[in-house]
Amino acid sequence: MSINSVPTTDQLPVVVIGAGPIGLAAAAHLVERGLEPLVLEAGPSAGTAVRDWAHVRLFSPWAEVTDPAAEKLLAPTGWVRPDGAIYPTGGDWAEQYLQPLADVLGDKVRYGVTVTGVARAGRDRIVDADRDEQPFTVHLQSADGHEERLTARAVIDASGTWAIPSPMGADGLPALGEKTAADRIAYRVPDLKDPAARARYAGRRTAVIGSGASAFTALAYLADLAKEEPGTHTAWILRRGIGANTFGGGDADQLPARGALGLRAKEAVEAGHASAVTGFRTQAVDRDGDQLVLVAEDGRRLDPVDEVIVLTGFRPDLSFLSEVRLGLDERLQAPTALAPLIDPNVHSCGTVYPHGVGELSHPEQGVYLVGMKSYGRAPTFLAMTGYEQVRSITAALAGDQEAAERVELTLPETGVCGGAGLYDDPDATQSSEGGGCCAAPATLQIGIGAAPITTTGGC
Known part of the structure; x- marks a missing residue:
């Protein structure tokens, strides 16, 4: 037909x-x-x-x-x-x-x-x-x-x-040299329990670009690897500076798992396993022998790295x-x-x-x-x-x-x-009161003729 x-x-x-x-x-x-x-x-x-x-x-x-x-x-x-x-x-x-x-x-x-x-x-x-x-x-x-x-x-x-992961270029387009350096660039959080992934980052210097949950996760994973593999270090590249909200809500975050993740990233920096590079908007990727050098829009050049993990959305x-x-x-x-x-x-x-x-x-x-x-x-x-x-x-x-x-x-x-x-640890993601992360629910009426919905306060 x-x-x-x-x-x-x-x-x-x-x-x-x-x-x-x-x-x-x-x-x-x-x-x-x-x-x-x-x-x-x-x-x-x-x-x-x-x-x-x-x-x-x-x-x-x-x-x-x-x-x-x-x-x-x-x-x-x-x-x-x-x-x-x-x-x-x-x-x-x-x-x-x-x-x-x-x-x-x-x-x-x-x-x-x-x-x-x-x-x-x-x-x-x-x-x-x-x-x-x-x-x-x-x-x-x-x-x-x-x-x-x-x-x-x-x-x-x-x-x-x-x-379609977003590229590292600060203008939303691939940085100069990003495509040709693809063999050294990843756009996902690595699974460091996988032997091949572990070998890729162990004892090496890695740049992590991004400021969200995925970047926090990568920082924490690489910090754990650094405790076991000498020479492992992360350069954390942020397009903005570090402020009060950079690492999330921490202990005060009403979503415990998210707060703990931010604290893990903060701990990685404070312990010296990662160094933060702020206000760095990547424009180009240059080769330095077997390593890569990230170049910012303002001309700054990052110390050479072996790998780059781009987590920009x-x-x-x-x-x-x-x-x-x-x-x-x-x-x-x-x-x-x-x-x-x-x-x-x-x-x-x-x-x-x-x-x-x-x-x-x-x-x-x-x-x-x-x-x-x-x-x-x-x-x-x-x-x-x-x-x-x-x-x-x-x-x-x-x-x-x-x-x-x-x-x-x-x-x-x-x-x-x-x-x-x-x-x-599932127990760690629960609050100390009432066995859950949320406060008492509040009922809202939304829209003409709409049934009420329930939103939980501060979950």
């Missing part, structure tokens, strides 16, 4: 791009609503991106990283959610939750297929005529190069931002969406209605207003960016926020507008931000 002969009916599947936490949650909500999902995953298994940081522990406990609709789908299989107070690693999350969920979805999840384009059937970006009546066509390519076309009633893009891949009409904020590359709510200059992830289909809609009806992809370049994201996003969107796709507009989210006030913690 040709694309043009496919009727624009509700029998077409909803294509979900990405079998990560939010994509699989979207599929679970679609099933719950009686809609047919088709999840397309480029990797060989569920949570492929999550598995890349399997060695890193989340700030969020199990209670905050599983979706209610997904749990309902898993329950008949005998699956039991792990202890809600425990903080899983990325590997735990993938193996104990994401893969079982994908397995339950069965042939509704396809692996090894990369989405190369999304468009309206028979309509490029320019054409207005009967546009909204046409289904979507989704272009795929399998690992062996085979191309395929699918039709869909809607597209939910949960592909994340993991594939991620950005969305919008290339395969070029033929659909997206409304994106010019700075964050997030949906225009969502962008003011997630502006990192104003908000932490816990102060983001709960949002759904209204904030995530685009001029092109039926296409949605969700999860980390919806945040564009904003750095902080909650799994719970993503679960609420797809609950609202799937309700709208099912024609339940009242449910789509209703806010159903319990959100920690200070948030459980994207990135990961170092905690291995």
